[in-house]
Amino acid sequence: MGAYVSIPTWWQQLDSRYRLVVGQCPDCEAFNFPPEGACATCASVAAFERIEPEGTGTIVAHTVIEGGAPPEFEALLEAEDAIGAVLVELDEGVRVPGMLTDCDPHEFARGDRVEAVVRKMFEQEGIVRYGAKFRPV
Amino acid sequence: MREVYLVGAGQSDFGSFPTESYRSLFKTAFEHALDSTDGELDRRRIDEAYIGTLGVGGRQLGLVGPSVTEHVGLDGTSCTRIENACAASGVALRQAILAIRAGAADTALAGGVEVMNDMSSDRTRFWLGVSGETEWERMAGTTFAGVYAQMADAHMGEHGTTREQLSHVAYKNHANGAKNPHAHLGFECSLEDAIEGTTVADPLNLYDCCPTSDGASAVLLASREVAEELTDNPIRVTGSGQASGRVGLFQRPTLTGIPATEKAAEQAYEEADCSPEDIDFAEVHDCFSIAELLAYEGLGFCEEGEAGPYIESGATMPDGERPVNLSGGLKSKGHPIGATGTGQVVEIYKQLRGEAGDRQVDGLSRGLTHNVGGSGGSVAVHVFEEGWA
Numbered sequence: 001m002g003a004y005v006s007i008p009t010w011w012q013q014l015d016s017r018y019r020l021v022v023g024q025c026p027d028c029e030a031f032n033f034p035p036e037g038a039c040a041t042c043a044s045v046a047a048f049e050r051i052e053p054e055g056t057g058t059i060v061a062h063t064v065i066e067g068g069a070p071p072e073f074e075a076l077l078e079a080e081d082a083i084g085a086v087l088v089e090l091d092e093g094v095r096v097p098g099m100l101t102d103c104d105p106h107e108f109a110r111g112d113r114v115e116a117v118v119r120k121m122f123e124q125e126g127i128v129r130y131g132a133k134f135r136p137v
Numbered sequence: 138m139r140e141v142y143l144v145g146a147g148q149s150d151f152g153s154f155p156t157e158s159y160r161s162l163f164k165t166a167f168e169h170a171l172d173s174t175d176g177e178l179d180r181r182r183i184d185e186a187y188i189g190t191l192g193v194g195g196r197q198l199g200l201v202g203p204s205v206t207e208h209v210g211l212d213g214t215s216c217t218r219i220e221n222a223c224a225a226s227g228v229a230l231r232q233a234i235l236a237i238r239a240g241a242a243d244t245a246l247a248g249g250v251e252v253m254n255d256m257s258s259d260r261t262r263f264w265l266g267v268s269g270e271t272e273w274e275r276m277a278g279t280t281f282a283g284v285y286a287q288m289a290d291a292h293m294g295e296h297g298t299t300r301e302q303l304s305h306v307a308y309k310n311h312a313n314g315a316k317n318p319h320a321h322l323g324f325e326c327s328l329e330d331a332i333e334g335t336t337v338a339d340p341l342n343l344y345d346c347c348p349t350s351d352g353a354s355a356v357l358l359a360s361r362e363v364a365e366e367l368t369d370n371p372i373r374v375t376g377s378g379q380a381s382g383r384v385g386l387f388q389r390p391t392l393t394g395i396p397a398t399e400k401a402a403e404q405a406y407e408e409a410d411c412s413p414e415d416i417d418f419a420e421v422h423d424c425f426s427i428a429e430l431l432a433y434e435g436l437g438f439c440e441e442g443e444a445g446p447y448i449e450s451g452a453t454m455p456d457g458e459r460p461v462n463l464s465g466g467l468k469s470k471g472h473p474i475g476a477t478g479t480g481q482v483v484e485i486y487k488q489l490r491g492e493a494g495d496r497q498v499d500g501l502s503r504g505l506t507h508n509v510g511g512s513g514g515s516v517a518v519h520v521f522e523e524g525w526a
Contacts (some may be wrong), residue, residue, distance in 0.1 A: 005276060087287055099277050099278045
């Protein structure tokens with residue numbers, strides 16, 4: 001039993017899962033992730049303009065998870081001993097949660113530069129879920 | 138606005154209890170609450186009941202409120218289940234207060250219950266993460282400890298908070314919890330032990346994290362008329378505040394504070410007509426060490442960024458200017474999710490009545506509870522004071 005996002009919901013979100021598509025508020029111009037709901041800055045509910053960001057950004061919060069991974073990431077934790085879980089502030093100025101890849105997560109810290117790449121996130125119901133992870137620039 | 142009084146409070150032991158059920162634990166807490174009143178309160182006088190639970194493990198997910206109240210002889214009494222993650226019963230408490238203020242009830246019950254230790258490891262790890270933001274935060278692999286670890290990382294980076302300052306939370310709360318017979322982890326730990334614990338989510342180690350507990354708690358509230366019948370030593374609920382915040386940390390304006398704590402506290406202080414300096418002692422939500430430090434700042438006990446030096450100064454020790462988590466907090470007393478909010482009130486009740494045994498601190502007259510759901514998606518703050526209005 002893992003955390004659950006249904007396949008239809010995952011598919012609806014593919015632009016943001018793969019390319020981190022963000023929403024720009026037409027009223028205050030702030031960027032929002034994911035691009036749905038009310039603007040986190042001004043609470044406007046006007047429809048966001050969808051923008052594809054460059055995918056580069058800076059780590060603003062960093063942790064390395066060494067125990068207690070949720071079931072869907074257990075295989076990954078066993079294979080790699082540690083999962084780097086970060087918040088990245090994209091260069092457009094919006095924060096997204098992400099996982100580090102292609103690196104030793106212990107060697108990273110706040111302030112380091114990263115870029116998004118598409119990787120396997122986990123497998124559920126016999127279907128591989130892909131999404132954006134972050135690697136060193 | 139009608140006055141509201143705290144006339145009874147009780148809890149079960151918090152811990153791991155293979156021979157108990159969510160109903161039997163709740164019964165224990167409820168009977169303790171009834172026994173704790175000064176005069177005799179007939180349980181059939183309870184007009185409204187609010188029960189907080191996350192429903193960990195999925196047991197009775199629907200109608201879990203009436204399931205526990207029927208078990209204690211309240212069949213027929215209006216009962217509502219409250220789910221606001223770890224703030225479930227802090228919010229249940231607020232609902233009970235609002236019911237009395239509104240005149241819909243003269244006597245109200247608020248309580249909570251959770252059983253967290255009777256599941257396989259997979260199931261436990263699934264349920265531990267459900268209070269975080271699921272679709273993005275959790276799907277990026279971030280555990281619940283991981284979210285608080287990110288806040289700790291940001292706080293350390295921005296304010297210079299140290300590893301040792303985080304460990305002071307475990308050291309203090311274990312020392313307090315060792316004196317609490319209801320505590321799940323009622324042992325002392327040295328500062329060195331707390332510093333050197335096994336890493337869970339860097340920079341947080343095992344001693345920075347509260348346990349997962351089974352347990353229940355219950356409090357009884359009354360209008361002034363009912364309170365006058367029951368007691369000559371009243372405790373008044375002077376302030377109630379509640380706020381929501383973005384469920385995902387990444388969507389909040391700050392990583393080093395919990396905006397919902399500030400909003401709920403502001404509301405509670407305004408109602409209680411007091412300021413942070415007037416709070417003699419507090420039970421705050423220390424699910425992770427960093428959470429207690431964030432609470433000091435959000436509640437105004439110290440300036441923003443100063444929580445590390447503040448705890449290091451001893452200000453929140455039992456002999457300090459403002460004792461915090463005399464019960465042992467979530468860290469040592471335990472954290473049965475739905476039972477935590479009203480569990481905090483049990484300590485306030487005991488301390489103000491001089492019934493806290495070995496951990497009693499004298500001279501306290503105004504206490505505060507602070508209960509957080511998720512990593513800050515919901516917060517309830519309450520202020521209690523001795524005496525009639």
